[in-house]
Amino acid sequence: MARTGGLVGASLLGLLLGLARSLPGAAAADCDFLGQAERLTFAPAARTRWLTPRVRPPGPLDPLYGTVRRFLSAVQLNPFPSELVKTLLNDPASVKVNEVVRYEAGYVVCAVIAGLYLLAVPTTGLCFGWCRCRRRCGGRVKTEHKGMACERGTLMVFLLLTTLVLLVGLVCAFVTNQRTHEHTGPSVEAVPETLRSLQGLVSNVPQELQAVAQQFSLPQGQVLKELDGAGELIGNILHSGLSSTVYLALASLHSLGQALQVFTDHLRALNDTLTELQGRQEPLESAVRERRERLLALLQEPGCQGDCPWALEQAHILELGADFSQVPSIHTILHRLRGVPEANFSSMVEEDNNTFNALPLLAGMQMANTIKELKEIVAQEPQGLRTLAEEFPGLKAASHWSQALENLERNSRPYLQEVQRYETYRWIVGCVLCSVLLLIVLCNLLGLNLGIWGLSAREDSSHSEARGEAGARFLMVGVGFSFLFAAPLILLVFATFLVGGNVQTLVCQSWESGELFEFVDTPGNLPPSMNLSHLLGLQKNLSFLLAYQQCKEGAALWKVLQLNNSYDLEKHLDVSQFAQKLQQQVQGLKMDMQELDLLTPAAHRDLEALKSSGVERINYHDLLVQIQKPVVKTDMEQLAQQLEALAQAQVNPGLGQQLQEEAQRLRNLYQERVTAQQNFVAKLNLSIRALESSTPKLQLEVAEVLSNITRLKAELPARTNHILRNVSACFLSREMGYFSQYLAWVKEEVTQHIATCQPLSGALDNSHVILCDMMADPWNAFWFCLAWCTFFLIPSIIFAIKTSKYFRPIRKRLSSTSSEETQLFHIPRVTSLKL
Template sequence: MARTRDLLAPMLGLGLGLVLALSLPEAQAVECGSLGPAARLTFAPAARDRWLAPRVRAPGPLDHLYSTVRRFLSAVQLNPFPAELVRALLNEPSSVKVDEVVRYEAGYVVCAVIAGLYLLLVPAAGLCFCCCRGCRRCGGRVKTEPKEMACERGTLMTFLLLTTLVLLIGVVCAFVTNQHVHEQMGPSAEAVPETLLSLRGLVSDVPQELQAVAQQFSLPQKLVLKDLDGVATIIGSMIHTQLRSTIYEMLASLLSLGQALQVSVDHLRVLNTTLVELREGQQDLDQDLRVHRERLHDLLQEHSCQGCSETLNRAQGLELGADFGQVPHVDDVLHRLKGVPEANFSSMVQEENSTFNALPVLAPLQMADTVKELKKAVAQQPRGLKTLAETFPNWEAASRWSYVLEKVENSSRPYLKEAQRYEKYRWIMGCVLCSVVLLVVVCNLVGLNLGIWGLSAQEDPSHLQAKGRTGARILMVGVGISFLFAAPLILLVFCTFLVGGNLQTLVCRSWENGELYEFVDTPGNLPSSMNLSHLLGLKKNISILLAYQQCRKGAPLWRVLQLNDSYDLETNLDMSQYMVKLEQELQNLKVNMESLDLLSPAGHRDLKALQSSGLGDIRYPGFFIQIQKPVVNTSVEKLAYELEGLAHSQSNSVLGEQLQEEAQGLTNLYQEKVLPQQNLVAKLNISVRALALSAPNLQVAFEDGRLETSGVLDRVTHLKGELPAWATHILRNESECFLNREMVYFSQYVNWVREEVTQRIATCQPLSGALDNGRVILCDMIADPWNAFWFCLAWCTFFLVPSIIFAIKTSKYFHPIWKRLSSSSSEETQLFHIPRVTSLKL
């Protein structure tokens, strides 16, 4: 079987190989990978750098704090954007009613009331505490048992420590947010004039920049002209490369065909010779088997034969199993393939290879004149690019636009400087008050530590009893500082809260959800002096929201300002006529493939003989039926061995000798005739299986799935006739690929021009970028840390109240306590039977 697979290997690959050879030209004709990718062109920027980079606040650990403050402000200010109130304030400020403002600011009014109560009660409580301390009436005696006193003391110290930790966290956050506000104020203020300056130069020198854009068409033009210098050799090599796999696969398939034909004919001859020998041998074998069967029948049926019944049954099977007279004859097929293969396929393939390999040298010679015409076409410039700058409309509002922006820029600088100056004052005040809160925290922590140290020393009054007293005094210092600075703290908190809260709820929230743009777009909301269309000198009113949305998408400025009818950029960038001219020149490329012959006349005759041979029509299953049968139905070897044993077991010596003779005769028959027949059957099996596998593959390979209209010779003839057309088709496709590849350079230029004009030279992205950056600067970088600062400072301010209470309550436990037994018979001691514990006055 291994030898069969080796012989059939070229046959099995033959069909697929030739089918690929016939179909491969069309598959590869549309591929352009052999040309290589087009280079990436780098153009010099023609526009000034006016693209505003978006400002984004980097994520940080304070984002959750900012979100919390925003939710708090949303709860404080539940009213929507006051469009009517703002319109009245902008157009007729005197008509604004105080009750409307108070109604809108109801949440802030409630907060103002809370701040006012804090401002009144905390200093008042501090004054009362000072008076109480002056009269030495604060503190009192501890009247509980020592165990209960320890429990109360531990509870108060725990609450004081927790309150101090909350204050510490709040003051740290207040320090950080205060610093963030201060750090962001300077860059944010500097970004305002830079943004206005970028907007002012938005339409400056646009025609000159368009002219510079048009001049850079020479960059792809020079590159294409350089590629055309070697286009003849490149396209010739491309044609050879595209056809190479097809021709080589086809010639390899033809070479495999010759080998397959030779192998098939050899197997067919072996099959025919083996059949003749088998038929002749079966005639002699059949006679010998008949003689032995009759003799054994007579001997094994004698009454004196002992144990012969089973052997008799086997002896009756001494007859031929396979009948090779019933298998199909192959003489006609062998006769039709007489002398095949006549052609020397190896020499033929080598000659065709030499002819085909000369194609890359001949093709460039035939395309030299066409390449010259192509260079002339490429050297010209498209008409639209010549008028790119000339047809750009004169923008009458450009000077007014620049004037307005310059005026805004100049007027904003003093305000920005003042804002930075006041921010510096606010930062100093914030740092001072945060330091005060931090001082209270330090007093609480130091007082707690010294107090606990002093308590631990009460077990041994001989040393360190003054520590507890010092800790109590330090706690009182923190209490005094808290009372002293409560008013400045709440005032700073409320002022920053009022400014930052309204900035967030009135401006930032409406700016982010688009209500501010809708307010500006609504006619009558803004004074006539603030009308943007009038300032720009436009004939039609534009929607700020729509303009903003278009600008964010990168729309050109003239489209946003409704100037599309006066300038059509795509018409100037249309290069269809330029490309059509180049394509027409490429159509003149030609290549001659008539000299390439694929199959010799002898090969034609071999294919014709194979077509009419009927090799695939042989009924191979008939062979397999007989091959699978045994030569003799009964195993002659086993029967002879059984007869020898049976002869030795007979009591009748004469019968035993006769059985011994029959056993010897069967052994000789097996050696002389049965075994040679089995070897011939095995030889026949190899040839039949090889032909049964090769014949259908050959038929599929050359008859294309048993299509009767296209035989072997027709397909080869068709291939030879269509090969020049295929080569021309590949040439056209490769020329188109070359054109597309070169047009990529022009497409890169067009795309660059479109991007340069619409996104840089004449884009309103700086407008939307300025609005977005303004919102980010005002809301994300200033308002958020500003609001987080007062939130944290308010946090600390209100937590000073429990800090004061717990500090006062805790401090009296840090004084040294003297215990004495009372000998009086007062009602107090006699009722509960406990000693009176007297502590020092606070």
């Protein structure tokens, strides 16, 4: 059936693509102008049939998990016990204990080690406690000697290293204990969810196939909906296909019209300003010459006092700087541009825009009849879809499958609840014992800190031995906790080790190696109540490994279950009639394109007049040379101020009065005539700059626009017909694409959700991830870290007892006449301290 579904999807999709490509222009058409086709959303017919793959993401604990797996592989060297498991499943009473012990030899060795630890450490603790009560062990150092500092330092270093190792293992134990607890709830909840998903895999397959057939109305309705506005849509696409060129041409015309208006305004302003400057130049030159001659006469008189030479020098250069009479006239160019612009470019462009924007409405009106015929074709429903699920095979097998999974899901709930309850107890015990280990670590660290503090303060003669004594007591408290909780620690370690280790070595390793599948597939290994072929009501034995591999590859469910009845899906999903009839109707789409008058005769005359006016020959350089010169070479304001200062410095009152009058006349001349001339020069400068920068560009734009408009008016009809052909072909391809979406969805739904058993392989993979990766790995890592800490308690006890003796005050000290030996040790006062 999987092969049938694949052939159906391939043949129908190939037919649709072949029909679309056979349309005129469809092969080369770029259909992006139609926009993104809407993605149809189909209601899943098997919403609970697909399982999301569970994957444990990589994390920082992965190296720890790998170490634990290698340790368990070293503990359990025996292969998968096929015969033992077969006997256990078929006849539990006949299982021999010696066979179980032989297989579990590695765990037995670990149990012996744990038993020795359980006996030795608490017994040693009792003996040490009795000894301490009798003051026969522990205590303090009796005599100080030369190597005591080295021994004490070595013991402190080893105790610190052991404590750090304990701390690392403790942190890992806390993390893995919490990780195990966090994974238990979701993992347990995933079991009934997985079973329910598998139960619904085939229970309602015929009804789901019918639901698939009914959703043919989605692409049908979408096509009918788009056909309602197809004429206007095609007109819009035609409009969009031409808009980039037409709008660009209209924008160029509008911009050129504005630039033409601005250019002629600046040109007329240039001519008017230049005429005004030339008319004012001669009277201004006469007035400046008169003032210069008068000033030269006054400043050259013998009685002139003050800085007359400087003023005389400025008076010599009192003359006009710019000579606008030398600038050539532009009257000829203005005469050629008389009346330009004649056309109203803004109104012309607006009218062209309105004409062009009416294309969608015109297309909708002309294509109404053709669209109506297309809708009648699409509204027909294929007969084969009505009987899609009537001949579905394997209904009896589907019923057996559903019943078996339903019973399994119902019976598993009490066990899963018990698993969660006992996991909570384990988590609480683990947290308590980890907290005890944390207390031991803290006692060691506090004891070391206080002891080292006490040792460093012994040089002070007034020092009290309380700090060192407190450090020793903290170490002994840690030793007491270690002895007290050694038994529950090793018991929890062994209990979790026995369960987690066997799950890893017996189940997970054999699952990953394939031994578990081989065991299930071997006839006679499983009792009839667990035989998969019996549960499904199949006549032939089903290979579980082969079924798993086929499901993982996406094989069809009826192929995996060895259902030989045929099911012709192709005859139920034949929609080729739509493609053929739609092709015939779409080819009849036509429309008449109104001719666009992009450039009126008046506008054309304006552009030709500018093009032949000769504005590019205007000598802007001579104009710029003149306007860059000052109107008057001398700073008249500064000269007037200097003359006023000279008038005050004159001894001759008559000369001073004349200088004062000349200063006022000079200032009046500047304000009345020179300032006005400067304003005209500034205005002339703006016009020259604008014209100089815009003239070359404007001439190029005029030539380009005239060329583009002429070419566009000639090409517009041919381009319209070409775009219409492409739009029609792309529209058909787009509408048939909705049926292609439906066929693709049917293929996916039938082959991956309804008609395939891929959820079965997904359930097995998820089960492996849940059991081995999410449960067994953190569980085993927890007991491994806890065992790590438990066994490192032994060196911690030894080093703590040894180190605490050096933190207590010393009763007797070594006396020596050697100055070197005396300097090595300081003998503090002896205090009365208890052992």
